[in-house]
Amino acid sequence: MKIVGVAACTVGIAHTYIAQEKLEAAAKKAGYDVKIETQGTIGIENELSGQDIAEADIVILAIDVKISGEDRFQGKKIVKVPTEVAIKSPNKLIAKLAEVATQ
Numbered sequence: 001m002k003i004v005g006v007a008a009c010t011v012g013i014a015h016t017y018i019a020q021e022k023l024e025a026a027a028k029k030a031g032y033d034v035k036i037e038t039q040g041t042i043g044i045e046n047e048l049s050g051q052d053i054a055e056a057d058i059v060i061l062a063i064d065v066k067i068s069g070e071d072r073f074q075g076k077k078i079v080k081v082p083t084e085v086a087i088k089s090p091n092k093l094i095a096k097l098a099e100v101a102t103q
Contacts, residue, residue, distance in 0.1 A: 001101055002033040003094075004052050005060035008067050009083045012040035019062040019086040020046075026090035030098070036060075039067050048072075058101040060093070062086035077101060 005023065009015035020036040027034035035052055038045045050072075053059070059073045061080040077100055079093075086093055 001057045001098060002055050003027050003058055003060060003097060004035050004037075004048050004056040006037045006039060006048075006063060006067050006070075007083060007086065008039040008063045008065050010064045012042075012065075015064070015083040015087065016040040019083040022090040023060060023062060023086050023093070026094040029091070030094050032094070032098075036062075039063075044068070058097050060086070060097055077103075 007016050007019040007023065016038050020038050023036050024034050035048060036046065037048045053072055053076065056076060059076045059078045061078060062083045062085070063080065064083050079097055079100055081093065
């Protein structure tokens, strides 16, 4: 399974990057391909390409604020959660993504 997503918190510093790290680690541990874009105070990093999105089975939006480019995920299965969920329960969240992706 291939997961792509965006992490963005209200301040755009700590939680954004912690959520990205936790999601990537949990997805890799589960054996999935993963790429998480961050939208923080220094702008967009690890930007998702059109190909990344096209190949994705599911999109995770671990966000506390409005993000730029959310419309590019149109037509994809999307799970949206606060960054806190991605940080505190990344393994459960990845399991939920796998469940949603196969529905």
